[in-house]
Amino acid sequence: MPLLEIRGLAKQFGGLQALAGVDFSIDEGEIVSVIGPNGAGKTTFFNTISGMYPPDTGEILFEGEDIAGLTPDRIAKRGIARTFQNVRLFPNMTVLENIMVAQHCRTSKGVFAALFRTPAFQREEAEIRQRAVDVLGFFGTRLTGYRFEQPAFALSYANRRRLEIARAMATQPRLLLLDEPTAGMNPRETRELTGLIGKLRSERGFTIVVIEHDMRVVRDVSDRVFVLDHGTKIAEGSYADISTNEDVITAYLGRPTGEGAA
Amino acid sequence: MTTATAPAVLGGDFEVRKALRGGLLAGTIAVFISAIGMVETFNERLIVDPILSLGYAALLWIPVLFGYRVSKRLALEGMEAPKVGAGNVIAGALLGATGGAIVGAFVLLVDAVNVRSTLINVTPAMIDLLAFGASVVVGALLLVVVGGALGALGGSFHLINPRVRSSVLTGVSWMVLFAFTELVFGDIFGTNGLDWLWLDRLMYGSGRGLTIGAAGVVFLAAVLVSLRFKGRVRGTVARFQALPENKRRSRGLYLGAGMLVAGLVLPSVFGSYLNEVLASVGLFMLMGIGLNVVVGFAGLLDLGYVAFFAVGAYTTAVLTSPLSPNVAPQMAFFEALPFVLLMAAIAGLIVGTPVIRMRGDYLAIVTLAFGEIARLIFQADWLSGTFGGAQGILQIGKGSIHTLFGYVVVAIGVVGLIIGFLRWREGRRLDREGGAAHLPGNSTPGMGITIMAGSAGAIAFGLLFPSFATWTVTGIDSEAVFRMVLMFVAIAGYVSWRLQESRVGRAWMAMREDEQVAESMGINVVTAKLLAFVIGAMLASLGGALFAVKIGTIFPSSFKIVQSIIILVIVIVGGMGSLRGVAIGALVLIGILGGPTQTGLLREFQEYKLLLYGAILVYMMLQRPEGLLPSSRRTRELHQEEFLQDAWIKTQEGAAAVAEVEAEEAET
Numbered sequence: 001m002p003l004l005e006i007r008g009l010a011k012q013f014g015g016l017q018a019l020a021g022v023d024f025s026i027d028e029g030e031i032v033s034v035i036g037p038n039g040a041g042k043t044t045f046f047n048t049i050s051g052m053y054p055p056d057t058g059e060i061l062f063e064g065e066d067i068a069g070l071t072p073d074r075i076a077k078r079g080i081a082r083t084f085q086n087v088r089l090f091p092n093m094t095v096l097e098n099i100m101v102a103q104h105c106r107t108s109k110g111v112f113a114a115l116f117r118t119p120a121f122q123r124e125e126a127e128i129r130q131r132a133v134d135v136l137g138f139f140g141t142r143l144t145g146y147r148f149e150q151p152a153f154a155l156s157y158a159n160r161r162r163l164e165i166a167r168a169m170a171t172q173p174r175l176l177l178l179d180e181p182t183a184g185m186n187p188r189e190t191r192e193l194t195g196l197i198g199k200l201r202s203e204r205g206f207t208i209v210v211i212e213h214d215m216r217v218v219r220d221v222s223d224r225v226f227v228l229d230h231g232t233k234i235a236e237g238s239y240a241d242i243s244t245n246e247d248v249i250t251a252y253l254g255r256p257t258g259e260g261a262a
Numbered sequence: 263m264t265t266a267t268a269p270a271v272l273g274g275d276f277e278v279r280k281a282l283r284g285g286l287l288a289g290t291i292a293v294f295i296s297a298i299g300m301v302e303t304f305n306e307r308l309i310v311d312p313i314l315s316l317g318y319a320a321l322l323w324i325p326v327l328f329g330y331r332v333s334k335r336l337a338l339e340g341m342e343a344p345k346v347g348a349g350n351v352i353a354g355a356l357l358g359a360t361g362g363a364i365v366g367a368f369v370l371l372v373d374a375v376n377v378r379s380t381l382i383n384v385t386p387a388m389i390d391l392l393a394f395g396a397s398v399v400v401g402a403l404l405l406v407v408v409g410g411a412l413g414a415l416g417g418s419f420h421l422i423n424p425r426v427r428s429s430v431l432t433g434v435s436w437m438v439l440f441a442f443t444e445l446v447f448g449d450i451f452g453t454n455g456l457d458w459l460w461l462d463r464l465m466y467g468s469g470r471g472l473t474i475g476a477a478g479v480v481f482l483a484a485v486l487v488s489l490r491f492k493g494r495v496r497g498t499v500a501r502f503q504a505l506p507e508n509k510r511r512s513r514g515l516y517l518g519a520g521m522l523v524a525g526l527v528l529p530s531v532f533g534s535y536l537n538e539v540l541a542s543v544g545l546f547m548l549m550g551i552g553l554n555v556v557v558g559f560a561g562l563l564d565l566g567y568v569a570f571f572a573v574g575a576y577t578t579a580v581l582t583s584p585l586s587p588n589v590a591p592q593m594a595f596f597e598a599l600p601f602v603l604l605m606a607a608i609a610g611l612i613v614g615t616p617v618i619r620m621r622g623d624y625l626a627i628v629t630l631a632f633g634e635i636a637r638l639i640f641q642a643d644w645l646s647g648t649f650g651g652a653q654g655i656l657q658i659g660k661g662s663i664h665t666l667f668g669y670v671v672v673a674i675g676v677v678g679l680i681i682g683f684l685r686w687r688e689g690r691r692l693d694r695e696g697g698a699a700h701l702p703g704n705s706t707p708g709m710g711i712t713i714m715a716g717s718a719g720a721i722a723f724g725l726l727f728p729s730f731a732t733w734t735v736t737g738i739d740s741e742a743v744f745r746m747v748l749m750f751v752a753i754a755g756y757v758s759w760r761l762q763e764s765r766v767g768r769a770w771m772a773m774r775e776d777e778q779v780a781e782s783m784g785i786n787v788v789t790a791k792l793l794a795f796v797i798g799a800m801l802a803s804l805g806g807a808l809f810a811v812k813i814g815t816i817f818p819s820s821f822k823i824v825q826s827i828i829i830l831v832i833v834i835v836g837g838m839g840s841l842r843g844v845a846i847g848a849l850v851l852i853g854i855l856g857g858p859t860q861t862g863l864l865r866e867f868q869e870y871k872l873l874l875y876g877a878i879l880v881y882m883m884l885q886r887p888e889g890l891l892p893s894s895r896r897t898r899e900l901h902q903e904e905f906l907q908d909a910w911i912k913t914q915e916g917a918a919a920v921a922e923v924e925a926e927e928a929e930t
Contacts, residue, residue, distance in 0.1 A: 050782050076784035090775035092899045093768075101768040105784030111793065114764035115757060116681060119688040121764070128765070151898050154906055171784050 009058035018044040020231040036228035051075040077105040081173035083164045091153035099132035102170035178210040276353030285360020288328040299383030308471025309441040329354030329416025350420040358413020366402030373398040429488040436484035449533030525748045537740035542860035544747035547848035550832040551754040552801025558839035560794035561774030563626040566633025570799035572821035573609045574806025579655040610799030641818035654817035671724030678717030686710025837889025
């Protein structure tokens with residue numbers, strides 16, 4: 001059984017058909033890249049999976065259960081976490097707090113435990129903190145040490161992207177949705193992050209769907225590439241297949257019209 | 263701190279246009295203050311008998327402050343210090359003279375033309391005051407001269423050493439404070455049988471303000487103390503802030519405990535007037551803490567907070583008063599309290615549920631409406647069988663305050679014992695598992711024993727307290743009320759502090775930052791918002807219950823929109839999201855100016871209270887939007903760029919300060 005299986009997913013905004021019946025599936029442990037030209041519906045695809053918009057029609061089966069129409073927090077609790085194309089951290093919270101708060105759905109202590117500081121509450125707080133330190137340690141020393149107490153807005157752009165990934169990891173998902181993780185990074189940072197995406201699977205066991213524009217990243221990380229255009233799947237397959245696929249090239253570069261084209 | 267100064271003026275030099283413009287503004291403000299009758303009303307109160315009345319003081323600060331500000335230049339680190347010289351004085355003088363001329367022109371005008379049909383406060387007595395008792399023409403000229411002189415004084419402040427300047431300012435502030443607290447001192451001396459000392463008569467002479475001698479002594483003492491200790495206070499604060507989190511927290515806890523003990527003992531020596539004022543302060547502090555949970559933590563702008571205050575007050579009234587029309591179980595106050603909290607929680611859910619999906623302005627508007635709806639429901643004829651309609655409810659249960667106080671202390675003691683025991687056990691467990699993993703805030707056996715000992719003391723005190731207090735239990739006893747309010751404030755403060763640093767508090771924080779993202783990170787925003795509303799409502803209802811027993815009678819008109827606004831102003835002026843800030847905000851605003859129906863220390867300000875609230879709010883928004891004592895988070899938020907610039911400096915200074923403290927502790 002695939003970890004995530006999507007059938008006939010459609011979403012319309014006014015007159016714009018952002019998704020027009022997409023079928024998609026990913027197995028446990030796979031890394032799949034979603035590519036496509038601007039406006040192809042990639043981010044809408046993520047937004048509907050993560051519950052930010054309910055789909056108009058279609059089924060989203062996660063671990064065999066339909067999650068279409070659930071609220072984002074319940075979907076996060078089921079085990080799907082995401083990052084955002086335009087980094088959306090909690091800018092005035094510290095690095096550590098950003099990660100601690102993301103464990104909300106995996107922890108349970110409420111008002112009374114907090115008021116009386118029961119031993120169970122203290123244990124849980126210590127665990128939350130420990131796990132946050134652990135998750136941040138995944139990125140080497142970039143987000144550790146004195147950075148724990150820095151507000152997220154004080155981080156460099158690349159670190160903000162890393163912190164966002166760390167925050168998604170902290171919700172302890174099975175499936176990670178990364179929306180253009182390397183956008184705006186320089187080549188060295190991009191290479192480093194490409195390696196990290198591989199490690200996310202090999203060391204942490206996440207299944208990953210990644211939206212990406214940088215074809216070298218796509219080539220290096222993905223088992224499979226999924227191409228969207230105008231809200232429909234136009235191709236799917238290995239990187240080698242996709243890079244030579246006529247439809248994909250047309251979608252990206254446009255079809256020459258008129259007789260001038262040779 | 264940034265200050266909104268106009269473009270730089272050359273050192274010692276001045277710009278004529280700027281001075282004239284400043285003078286125009288200063289003059290207009292002075293005319294406004296006079297025309298609304300402040301000068302005349304305040305003239306009754308003397309600051310220094312018989313030289314300076316509050317009425318004149320209300321005018322005379324204007325040229326001094328403006329004269330100072332006109333040539334103030336923002337000096338940043340690394341920039342050349344602005345040159346000072348005669349230009350500062352001349353600019354101030356020109357500004358003051360311009361302002362004086364405008365007031366003079368106003369005097370001449372209102373003397374020639376009678377405008378009392380519209381501006382009823384422009385009385386001949388006021389004109390006489392403004393003209394310094396002379397004829398209007400001479401008075402107008404005098405105004406120009408006095409204005410010029412004061413403006414020059416303001417301008418010349420630039421020439422003095424900043425440290426001396428701030429000490430003089432401190433001296434003046436203390437003098438004014440002492441002048442205002444005349445009644446309080448008389449009361450304190452009277453209450454404690456110290457009348458024979460004649461101190462109050464020495465200080466206040468005829469009873470209308472400080473005597474010249476006393477004013478001089480207070481001024482000098484304040485100046486000397488401030489010169490001596492200014493740097494130290496700042497140094498101590500800086501060192502405290504540089505302490506590691508767990509030490510800072512435990513010291514803060516001791517400080518809080520110390521304040522609580524002081525709060526329990528001091529009311530007996532305060533005298534009824536100060537107790538009355540402080541009880542109002544506490545009442546608003548309590549509600550400020552509650553609103554801070556909703557607005558400061560969860561970021562939900564609730565303008566109808568008075569609704570929960572009303573629910574608390576009315577529930578208490580109906581349950582305790584023998585005169586409540588339909589239902590009159592005549593419970594004791596403390597028996598009614600659980601029901602009050604329950605009703606408030608329900609009210610919180612009722613208001614919270616429909617506004618779950620609203621944000622920002624829309625939420626504010628809808629909650630504003632809920633506040634009015636609550637008042638109208640309590641006022642409505644069809645429910646007058648229960649709530650007494652416009653006649654309100656009389657004879658709300660009182661006199662049981664002392665009993666409850668004892669019970670509350672005992673209850674806290676019992677809870678404390680349990681917590682202490684749990685901490686002790688947890689601390690032992692941690693020790694066994696190897697103490698290396700002690701995280702900040704974790705238990706140690708010593709901590710548990712300390713808590714248990716304190717709790718045992720509280721139980722003993724609570725059990726004995728009713729017998730201490732039997733001789734004072736009659737009607738409305740301001741001392742008992744204040745103690746009571748203080749206990750509730752302490753509870754509210756504890757609740758809000760604990761919640762802020764928990765999973766729930768973090769969820770609120772995230773929701774305030776970005777609701778959509780918080781939701782996709784697994785936070786159920788519906789529960790989080792409802793929880794904020796319910797907790798805020800419960801804290802407000804405690805305030806309402808106290809208000810009801812304190813006053814003994816409630817009417818729907820006590821629960822107007824202005825209550826919500828004033829609580830919000832306290833939170834904003836004090837510092838949103840900061841517990842200390844809310845406490846300071848309530849102390850300053852309610853303590854000095856007074857609440858909507860409560861008097862503060864400055865009873866003369868009664869009529870102008872709302873005007874001053876507005877002025878303070880506008881000033882704060884322009885000059886210090888983060889509030890008086892903001893949380894570090896909020897300061898960062900509003901000054902991101904400065905934070906980034908200072909970040910590396912701070913880390914170095916902080917490291918140095920920590921090293922210093924640790925060295926000190928290693929010695930002892």
